[in-house]
Each structure stands twice: as C-alpha cells, then as structure tokens.
Amino acid sequence: MRYRAVASAAWPVLPLVVLIALPFNNLSGFYLDLFYFTFTYAAMSVGWNIIGGYTGYISLANLGFFGVGSYIAGLLLIHLGWPILLTAPLVGLICSLLAAGLGWVALRIRGPSFVIVTLAFTFIMQMLALNLRGLTGGSVGLYLPLLKLPAGLELVPFYYYALGMLVVAVLVTIGIRRSRFGLGLIAIREDEGKAEGSGINTTLFKVLAFMISIWFAGTAGAVHAQYLSYVDPDLAFELVIMLNMIVMTLLGSRGTVWGPVLGAFILFPLSQYLVFWLPSTVAGQVHLALLGVVLVLVARFMPDGLIVTVGNLYSNLRRRPRPERVAPAASTSGTPR
Numbered sequence: 001m002r003y004r005a006v007a008s009a010a011w012p013v014l015p016l017v018v019l020i021a022l023p024f025n026n027l028s029g030f031y032l033d034l035f036y037f038t039f040t041y042a043a044m045s046v047g048w049n050i051i052g053g054y055t056g057y058i059s060l061a062n063l064g065f066f067g068v069g070s071y072i073a074g075l076l077l078i079h080l081g082w083p084i085l086l087t088a089p090l091v092g093l094i095c096s097l098l099a100a101g102l103g104w105v106a107l108r109i110r111g112p113s114f115v116i117v118t119l120a121f122t123f124i125m126q127m128l129a130l131n132l133r134g135l136t137g138g139s140v141g142l143y144l145p146l147l148k149l150p151a152g153l154e155l156v157p158f159y160y161y162a163l164g165m166l167v168v169a170v171l172v173t174i175g176i177r178r179s180r181f182g183l184g185l186i187a188i189r190e191d192e193g194k195a196e197g198s199g200i201n202t203t204l205f206k207v208l209a210f211m212i213s214i215w216f217a218g219t220a221g222a223v224h225a226q227y228l229s230y231v232d233p234d235l236a237f238e239l240v241i242m243l244n245m246i247v248m249t250l251l252g253s254r255g256t257v258w259g260p261v262l263g264a265f266i267l268f269p270l271s272q273y274l275v276f277w278l279p280s281t282v283a284g285q286v287h288l289a290l291l292g293v294v295l296v297l298v299a300r301f302m303p304d305g306l307i308v309t310v311g312n313l314y315s316n317l318r319r320r321p322r323p324e325r326v327a328p329a330a331s332t333s334g335t336p337r
Contacts, residue, residue, distance in 0.1 A: 012170075019163055023156050032155040036227070038268045039162035040220050044241075045248045045260035046169035047216030052246070053254030054182060055209045056189030058115050060242055061102060062217040064122035065095045067236035069221030071129060074142045074231045084144075084226035085161060088219045095218025096211040103210035107203065110192070126237040141232030144225060158227050165223075166261070169216055173257050176212075185209055189255070240288065244268070247291050250298050253305025262306060267294060 023032065044062065051059050073091045076082040084091075106117045129136045136142065147157065176182040184205045187195035196202045225231045244267070245260075252263030271287045302309045 016167065020160075023159055029155055032159050034269060034272055036155060036158045036162050037272075038264055039159070039166045040224065041244055041248060041268055042261045042264035043162065043165040043169040043216050044220050045245045045252075045264050046166070046173055046257075047213045048245045049213075049249050049254055049256075049260045050173065050176065050185075051206075051209050051213040053249060053256070053259070054176070054185040054189060055206055057107065057206065057210075058246075059118045059210065059213065060115060061099070061106075061118035061121050061210075062214060062245060063237060063239065063242035064118070064125040065099060065214045066217045066221035066224075066241060067122075067125055067129065067233075068098070069095050069218030070225040070231045070236040071136055071142070072218075073222035074144050074225045075135070077144055077226075078142065084222055085147075085157060088161075088222040088226075091222040092215040092217075092219030095221075096215045099211050099214035100207055103207040104203070107206040107210060122237060122242075126233050129233040129236065137232070139233065141230055141235075144229045144231070146229050147226065158223065161223055162220075165216065165219060170257065170261065172212065177257055181205065181208070186255075240291070243288075243291050247295050247298075250305055251294055253307035253309075256305070256307050259305050259307045267291075 019035070022035070027035075044066070048059065048062050051057050069088075069091050072094060073084045073087060076087055076091070077084050102121060106114055106121075109117060130138060132138070133140075147154070149157070176185070184195065184200045184202075187198070187200060188202050188205060192202055221236065225236075228235065244264075248263035248267050249260040250263070251267060252259030252261065254260070267290075271290050274286055274290065298305065304312070
C-alpha cells in the first residue's frame with residue numbers, strides 16, 4: 001500500500017521533468033508555441049473546472065475576465081512601465097476581486113439564468129473595450145512593447161510561465177479536492193438545497209470558487225497580452241477561447257483533477273495539426289467544427305468524459321465475476337475400484 005501511495009503521488013513528476021527540459025533540446029518555435037497554448041488552455045480549463053465542474057455552475061465570465069486581464073496588464077505596462085510577466089499574478093488578483101462583486105450577485109441565480117448573466121458580462125466588457133477609445137484604443141487596440149530577448153529565446157519565457165501556471169492550477173485543484181471546501185463545492189453541485197440545510201455557507205463557497213477560477217483566466221489573459229504584444233476587443237474576448245475551455249474540460253471529465261489537462265493535451269494539438277495541413281482560408285472554420293464534433297460525441301457517447309468513462313469500464317471489468325472452472329467428471333467405465 002505504501003508503494004502504491006508513493007507511486008501515485010510521484011507519477012506526474014517524470015512528465016514535468018521532461019517538459020521542463022524540452023526547451024534545452026533546441027525545440028523549434030512551432031513546438032514552443034504549441035506547448036505554450038496547450039499549457040495556457042490546460043491551466044484555464046483547470047481553473048474553469050473549479051466553478052463549472054466541482055460547483056456545477058457553467059460560467060461564461062471567464063472569457064470576460066481573460067479580456068479584462070489583458071487590458072489591465074497592457075495599461076499597467078504602457079502607463080506605468082510595469083513588466084507584464086511580473087505583474088500578471090497581481091492582475092489575476094485584481095480580476096478575482098472584481099469577480100467577487102459579480103459573483104456575489106450572479107451566483108444567487110441558478111441554472112440557465114446564471115449562464116446568461118455571465119455571457120452578458122463578457123459582452124459588456126467587450127463593448128466597453130470597443131467604445132472607451134481614450135483608455136483602450138477602441139477597435140485599434142493597444143500596442144505593447146516587445147520583450148527584449150536574445151534571438152531564438154523569444155518564446156521560452158512564455159513556455160515556462162504557462163507551464164508554471166498549469167502546475168499551480170493542478171496543485172490548487174488537488175488541495176481543493178482534498179479539503180472540506182472541495183467537499184462543500186461537490187455538495188452544492190449535487191444538491192444545493194441540502195448543502196445549505198447541512199450548514200454550508202453556499203454563497204461564500206460559490207464566490208470563493210468563482211474567484212479562484214477567475215484568477216487563472218485573468219493571469220492567462222495578462223500573459224497572453226505580452227505574448228501577442230497587442231490587445232484589441234476581438235482577440236481579448238474571442239468566443240472560441242471560452243469554447244475551448246469548456247469542451248476540453250468536458251472531454252477530459254469535469255469535476256476531476258486531471259480531466260481538463262487531458263482534454264487540453266488532446267484537443268489543442270489535434271486542432272493545430274489539422275489547421276497546419278489545411279488551407280489558411282478554412283483553418284478557423286475547421287477548428288470550430290472540430291469543437292462542435294467533439295462536443296456532440298462527448299455528449300452522446302461519453303457524457304462523463306474520458307477519465308470517468310474509462311475508470312468506470314475498468315471498475316466494471318474488475319468486478320465482473322470470473323467463470324469458475326469445473327473439474328471434469330471422472331470416468332468410471334472400465335475403472336476398477
């Protein structure tokens with residue numbers, strides 16, 4: 001039992017060591033870029049899973065705070081000269097504090113109404129970014145200074161930053177999953193009325209889960225602003241970002257620690273592989289079509305996602321009774337007693 005516990009705790013270490021060492025092996029810019037996006041989407045999906053998976057509230061506000069984080073980081077860099085890679089966690093905290101106000105109101109609403117409120121928030125933030133031209137640059141956007149890095153190393157800081165965000169996201173989720181707070185979130189997801197009746201402060205638990213979830217979206221938005229060195233309303237509030245988070249989580253299994261990570265590592269490289277081999281005129285449509293196909297297939301054949309489905313199949317196979325072997329009856333014909 002002790003060996004199994006150690007192996008279970010240590011198995012993620014080897015892949016992490018490999019990922020840390022990859023940039024030292026002259027990894028090409030294409031793969032650095034691919035890993036950066038995969039890590040970023042995995043971290044944001046893990047964050048979204050805290051509110052959408054464990055708590056059961058389907059939030060579309062994560063996209064809105066991704067864009068807000070991009071603009072806050074860009075404005076801090078332009079007007080105060082604060083480096084984004086240093087201020088990104090602070091930007092995420094600012095987004096979390098803003099999310100506390102939104103969550104305190106919106107999380108009192110259940111079901112489809114909550115989804116509509118969070119979607120409306122995202123569209124309102126996009127409209128503000130488009131119309132407050134004196135602050136955000138409007139449709140022109142904000143142009144940010146490039147990082148001064150040696151040739152060939154431009155993507156390496158973003159690779160490690162996104163990997164670090166993913167590690168933090170997984171560790172935070174593991175901590176939540178093993179805590180009373182996590183049990184409270186699951187109780188809210190299963191039956192919020194009974195959870196409240198058992199003494200859980202459901203409003204506080206939901207707001208805290210929402211704030212933690214938004215921190216990852218806001219931080220990722222800040223880092224992405226520096227990655228592009230540009231922010232505009234279309235890129236900062238692109239709906240496909242939110243779709244990716246949700247579909248990746250559902251594909252891997254929402255409400256699990258590793259489900260969103262698995263979904264991101266399957267879906268994003270697959271979509272980029274298809275985009276790479278297809279004409280640029282249809283690349284965007286293919287990505288959206290792939291998301292739609294994956295969502296339909298998951299809903300039809302694996303509503304619980306890959307990890308839960310495979311785990312259930314494995315458990316059923318182990319529980320299935322093995323047929324007992326019946327010893328052949330001894331023949332008595334011609335056999336002396």
